[in-house]
Amino acid sequence: MVHIIHGLPAGMEAAAAALYWEAFGAKLGKLLGPAERAERFFAETINHSSIFAAVEGSTLLGIAAFKDGEDGFCSAGLQDMLRHYGLGALWKMIPLSMLERSAPEATLQMDGICVSAAARGKGVGSALLKALYAHGKAEGLSFVTLDVIDTNPRAKALYEAQGFVAISVESTSILRPLLDFSEATKMRRPL
Template identity: 40%
Template sequence: MGHDVTGDGTVTVRRGLPYGAERRAAELYWDAFGRKLGPALNPPGKAVPLIAAHLNADRAVCALLDGRLVGLAGYQLDGRSFTGGSAGDVLRAYGHLRGLHRLLILALFDRSPAPGQLVMDGLAVHAEARGRGIGSLLIEEVAALAAEQGCREIRLDVIDTNPRARALYERRGFTAVRTEHTPYLRRLLGFGAVTTMRRPIRTRGEER
């Protein structure tokens, strides 16, 4: 949202959101998912501050270019996800009348992990930093983290209007296991199907 990416330095990947990068992370997240989340959280002037105020910094893997945040992958594990906030936070931001409608829409996106799963619930890369393999780096770091936590698989959902993301996930070892067709939501949300994809994770003991 109005930020340029410059420099030809090395991309570094780290776990956790850097201190002070909450607003930047929220903007990256909104750039990637604003079309999907817009019906629930528009306008951006309200959505971005709300997201920034309720991020769980320890539930993200981040990519930095010359020290600047250019990519992130959020995930859910042990009952905590990258994007937090309660129903009360949404109601305070939008008002009770409009907020209730928005909460119903947000409930459609709820995807809690099953035992042994890590759910990846957001991959975002700045438009000017694409083509450097940042998405793949983030996915592989999430996979390493999942293995360390004893998870057996990573799960994610991808919408039918994002074929580039699905192609990336397939290249990184994800397989589609189920597609839920929701044509009745196309007018409201802008997409008509959600595909669940999974990637098995081998623990270090299994790799020996």
Template identity: 40%
Template sequence: MDTAESGSITVRRGVPAGAERRVAELYWEAFGRKLGAALNPPETGRRFIATHLRRDRAVVALARNRVVGVAGFKLDGRGLTGGGATDVLKTYGAVRGLPRLALLALLERDPAAGQLVMDGIAVDADHRGRGIGGVLLAEIVRVAAENRCGQVRLDVIDVNPRARALYERHGFTAVRTEQTPFLRRLMGFGAVTTMHRDVGTARNQAR
């Protein structure tokens, strides 16, 4: 798989074999409040994410061969976090599983034609402030360009201004905001802003 060096951090495409649990832990740390309503208890949720992870739908940052950052993406109908209705019902049972499916459907974001959707970015707490988020974003843009996608899309919630500031610094602009007050108590946020960044060719991204 493709790799790149950035200081002491190695960026590679794809989740390394055996690192599924680690990626699930990072995702839960970053998005546990949002995902918890559908996948709690935490241990079950992390196990569900790890079990159904699509390893080829991520860019990861490694420090001493340990995953310290991950950015998932959705392309050609496949995203990093998998698991269909049957998997949810098998894990949680029919009674508890059906309402969880409805909540997961609210979080689903499908790309438009020629678009790559970035499906979350998470960086280990001990490695924040070192530019890892920006390096992961740059690699996501390269993935989009190489797959002939003209645009990267992501969604950021209103209670995460730090993430939005990161995206804006890396060329993303807000295109619309959807008010979701009914999700504030349940998932901890009351609005979702969709952001886009246009991308050029893979050659341009490499410059």
């Protein structure tokens, strides 16, 4: 039986980092890769409280991250970046900061949803989204927002089916060679 838990259970950091990298590695690969380094970085800097985890027994099936204050899935600062990427972290910080999103007032900002290949199509993603919606309502928020990139039309279709509507589109412009996508669509859904 699948359980949705607020907070990533201890000991599941490596599994969560691997899921996150599987979902977002194409987007972040040139900035945070290779995979082994990125997964280690994320495993050590996960913001446990900003995650809903889908767990079956001792297996992590999926995660949904949201902005918890300033931090989302990852709570890394400059010291963490330097520890994992050395002085190369300094040039990475600028494009990474340009990807950061803050939630408008009364809004829950999603920071990624990932479901393991074995659990896809079994309602895990929908259950994680429902947990995010319930959390936002409990916090007295009115909307949930997310950004979806143009190279992920399946995700956009899922969000539209969940009631999200596009509210703006932002070009990656000069960051395109680093990100491997051209634009991101901001989507919003009432809670």
